[in-house]
Amino acid sequence: MKMLIDEKAHFSTPVKRIFDSQCTLDFQSSVAIVRLKYFIQKYAKIINRTLIPQGPSHIPIVNEIVDVLNYMSLLIDQTPPFEGPRRYGNLACRDWHAKVDEEMPSLWRKVLPSKFHHCIVELVHYLGNSFGSATRLDYGTGHELSFLAVVGAIDMLGLFTEEFQGGDFLLIMNAYYAVVRKLILTYTLEPAGSHGVWGLDDHFHLAYIFGSAQWANYKEAPLRPRDILNHHFIQEYAHLNLYCQTIGFIYQVKRGPFREHSSMLYDLATTVHTWTKLEMGLTKMYAVEVLNKFPVVQHFWFGTGFYPWVDNRTGKLLPIYDPADADRRNTPQIGGNYAAFMSSINSPARSSPPITSQRVPTTARTQVRSQARMPPARTRMGPPTSRMTNTTVHHDLTKK
Amino acid sequence: MSMELDECLENLYKGKLLPEPVVRALCFKLKEMLIRESNVVHIQTPVTVVGDIHGQFHDLLDIFEIGGPVPDTNYLFLGDYVDRGLYSVETIVLLMVLKLRYPHRIHLLRGNHESRQITQSYGFYTECLNKYGENSRVWHYLTDFFDYLVLCCIIDDEIFCVHGGLSPNVQTIDQIKIIDRFREIPHDGAMADLVWSDPEESSTENGNHREEFYRESSQHFQVSPRGAGYTFGRCVVEKFLHTNSMSRIYRAHQLCNEGFQVYFNGLVTTVWSAPNYCYRCGNKASILELYSKDDYYFNVFEEAPENKLLNESAQANVTNNKMLIDYFDSSDRLSENDFADMDVFSDSYQAKSASSRRVEYFL
Numbered sequence: 234m235k236m237l238i239d240e241k242a243h244f245s246t247p248v249k250r251i252f253d254s255q256c257t258l259d260f261q262s263s264v265a266i267v268r269l270k271y272f273i274q275k276y277a278k279i280i281n282r283t284l285i286p287q288g289p290s291h292i293p294i295v296n297e298i299v300d301v302l303n304y305m306s307l308l309i310d311q312t313p314p315f316e317g318p319r320r321y322g323n324l325a326c327r328d329w330h331a332k333v334d335e336e337m338p339s340l341w342r343k344v345l346p347s348k349f350h351h352c353i354v355e356l357v358h359y360l361g362n363s364f365g366s367a368t369r370l371d372y373g374t375g376h377e378l379s380f381l382a383v384v385g386a387i388d389m390l391g392l393f394t395e396e397f398q399g400g401d402f403l404l405i406m407n408a409y410y411a412v413v414r415k416l417i418l419t420y421t422l423e424p425a426g427s428h429g430v431w432g433l434d435d436h437f438h439l440a441y442i443f444g445s446a447q448w449a450n451y452k453e454a455p456l457r458p459r460d461i462l463n464h465h466f467i468q469e470y471a472h473l474n475l476y477c478q479t480i481g482f483i484y485q486v487k488r489g490p491f492r493e494h495s496s497m498l499y500d501l502a503t504t505v506h507t508w509t510k511l512e513m514g515l516t517k518m519y520a521v522e523v524l525n526k527f528p529v530v531q532h533f534w535f536g537t538g539f540y541p542w543v544d545n546r547t548g549k550l551l552p553i554y555d556p557a558d559a560d561r562r563n564t565p566q567i568g569g570n571y572a573a574f575m576s577s578i579n580s581p582a583r584s585s586p587p588i589t590s591q592r593v594p595t596t597a598r599t600q601v602r603s604q605a606r607m608p609p610a611r612t613r614m615g616p617p618t619s620r621m622t623n624t625t626v627h628h629d630l631t632k633k
Numbered sequence: 634m635s636m637e638l639d640e641c642l643e644n645l646y647k648g649k650l651l652p653e654p655v656v657r658a659l660c661f662k663l664k665e666m667l668i669r670e671s672n673v674v675h676i677q678t679p680v681t682v683v684g685d686i687h688g689q690f691h692d693l694l695d696i697f698e699i700g701g702p703v704p705d706t707n708y709l710f711l712g713d714y715v716d717r718g719l720y721s722v723e724t725i726v727l728l729m730v731l732k733l734r735y736p737h738r739i740h741l742l743r744g745n746h747e748s749r750q751i752t753q754s755y756g757f758y759t760e761c762l763n764k765y766g767e768n769s770r771v772w773h774y775l776t777d778f779f780d781y782l783v784l785c786c787i788i789d790d791e792i793f794c795v796h797g798g799l800s801p802n803v804q805t806i807d808q809i810k811i812i813d814r815f816r817e818i819p820h821d822g823a824m825a826d827l828v829w830s831d832p833e834e835s836s837t838e839n840g841n842h843r844e845e846f847y848r849e850s851s852q853h854f855q856v857s858p859r860g861a862g863y864t865f866g867r868c869v870v871e872k873f874l875h876t877n878s879m880s881r882i883y884r885a886h887q888l889c890n891e892g893f894q895v896y897f898n899g900l901v902t903t904v905w906s907a908p909n910y911c912y913r914c915g916n917k918a919s920i921l922e923l924y925s926k927d928d929y930y931f932n933v934f935e936e937a938p939e940n941k942l943l944n945e946s947a948q949a950n951v952t953n954n955k956m957l958i959d960y961f962d963s964s965d966r967l968s969e970n971d972f973a974d975m976d977v978f979s980d981s982y983q984a985k986s987a988s989s990r991r992v993e994y995f996l
Contacts, residue, residue: 253820254750318890318891319890320887320888320889320890320894320903321887321888321889321890321914321916366858368858369858369859421890421914421915423888423914424911424913424914426754426755427717427755427911428716428717428754428755428756429687429688429716429717429718429755429756429911430717430718430719430756430911430912431716431717431755431756431759431760432755432756435911435913486913487912487913488909488912488913488936489912493719493912494911494912494913496719500957501957501961504957504961505957505961510961511961513961514960514961515960517959517960518956518960526754528754528860531860532860
């Protein structure tokens with residue numbers, strides 16, 4: 234089985250499509266998300282029982298991609314952080330981004346056979362977005378997702394031949410994460426939209442999925458999940474396993490007790506006993522906490538070739554956000570919350586919060602939606618009565 | 634229910650949680666008080682201005698050590714009390730009780746995190762569930778109360794204070810006063826911009842001489858890369874200050890390595906009060922002590938040395954147990970598997986949906 238892009242497919246500069254929670258909902262049924270999830274599943278499967286290789290690949294394109302990433306790392310060395318006061322992130326990072334942006338088209342032309350050069354317009358976007366935001370000087374899971382999109386895109390071009398194996402994927406990710414960690418440290422990038430102690434990690438999520446996938450269903454795995462609490466083990470395996478590598482980075486940058494600043498990772502280590510369950514849970518969690526979270530996916534843009542804004546079931550274009558909608562939506566309503574306040578005097582424990590902003594759907598949107606996905610009001614502002622009832626997708630990777 | 638405010642304070646300073654009915658009563662009382670406040674509160678120096686706290690309760694206690702306790706010192710908090718840190722509930726409830734007990738000594742502005750939508754993503758919702766059991770009532774009480782927080786403050790009739798920044802929809806202070814603020818923070822519009830926007834120093838002022846870019850970016854609002862609010866340059870600030878006869882702006886909302894950041898030769902200043910943000914940023918924090926309108930001092934500090942876990946029994950696992958079960962309990966192995974759909978290149982998928990898909994994307 235293979236996923237390949239038609240050579241006649243049309244490619245175009247990706248554009249922003251996700252502007253609010255309703256668009257986030259639309260994204261859940263897009264061709265784009267189906268492809269992204271497909272690649273997560275595919276790579277998690279092929280890296281099972283594989284360690285990060287310590288030498289180059291047999292496949293030229295894998296080595297070329299790793300070379301491109303290493304070259305980006307070299308550009309960091311050539312773009313030292315500015316001395317002197319700054320708000321937080323170092324502005325030299327913007328120069329690094331500028332250099333990368335400038336060179337990227339030619340780097341892609343070198344890596345890709347010429348018949349694929351019309352795809353570069355999309356590849357440049359996703360790779361450019363993989364290293365954090367040049368304006369905000371931050372890095373988070375959205376950027377990590379963008380890199381997965383790059384790898385998936387190359388895959389869709391058919392450039393990863395039959396011999397492409399787990400080790401090859403790990404070589405690429407290993408080189409990518411090395412660049413990102415170096416960027417974060419060199420230019421003190423902010424955690425983008427961190428959930429603080431309440432999230433999995435300030436920057437990464439896929440690294441944990443892939444790291445646990447390496448050792449899932451594998452009796453001979455050298456470590457158990459709880460062993461990650463031991464610095465010594467982490468040191469020993471950081472270069473071989475992505476989970477250990479990412480935890481090692483936390484040990485490097487965070488101060489204070491691990492249990493306190495990385496409570497979720499701590500709880501996972503102490504309550505989830507197998508890598509299989511970890512991988513499955515982290516994948517489910519990714520679908521909800523990353524792919525279904527507006528603050529993250531609003532920064533994922535859509536071209537027409539690799540990750541189109543197209544409904545996966547109907548093949549039709551998904552609704553396009555209409556700013557006129559937004560204007561109506563934000564017109565203050567008569568009474569505002571004062572009425573809500575007055576009613577709260579009588580029933581202070583009401584179960585749903587006052588919702589004052591509702592988008593008035595256009596006719597076209599109504600038609601699409603009345604066929605009953607979730608009622609928009611709830612996903613927009615309403616509190617989840619149970620945190621996971623809105624788990625839209627179950628990724629049961631144990632069934633692979 | 635009948636707990637006195639001073640008794641509440643005594644418990645809160647020790648880091649103890651208040652019972653749910655007390656939190657409910659406090660929210661009710663404070664809403665009653667805040668509903669009478671204008672969107673823009675006027676206060677006088679001396680006052681100490683505090684930026685983002687984000688649930689770093691030990692650092693908040695440190696602030697009262699460094700800056701002086703309430704009511705000996707007057708405080709203006711610029712918002713973002715909750716999310717990310719371990720102790721958002723303790724932080725916001727302490728500030729609420731102080732506000733009720735000493736209404737003229739402490740003022741609380743609304744930040745972009747004082748919102749239902751944002752707190753569902755960034756930790757406060759989960760924290761409420763953990764600390765008050767598996768129901769979201771306390772989160773409801775507190776987020777309903779957030780709707781009543783004021784948006785801006787003016788010190789000595791000339792210093793404008795807000796969580797985020799300016800808005801293209803707001804030219805005058807009077808326009809802020811007529812916003813219907815008793816609501817969830819909307820996605821855009823004046824109210825959203827006030828809590829979301831950021832100042833942007835143009836590249837000229839960074840020593841990089843690109844005149845055209847400077848003129849362009851300093852005169853207009855630019856769409857913010859945050860996805861909400863705007864960035865605004867020097868000209869925007871000068872115009873706003875001139876129109877409203879103000880001298881400068883204090884705001885929070887952005888991490889600063891040194892605890893504060895001065896923009897446009899002091900026309901805008903960011904105050905940041907969460908040291909070593911998220912246990913890792915290594916940044917300093919500050920509180921801005923204003924003795925008179927022209928006499929001030931940035932009191933810079935670092936993270937509180939002792940950061941012992943509070944209310945441990947209430948949180949055997951910090952992570953929401955329900956979340957652990959929902960994601961990591963394997964009992965739902967047989968649940969409906971949408972990943973079946975995911976194998977989009979299997980023969981059965983191709984056959985099933987070929988008619989309804991754009992086949993040209995695939996070979």
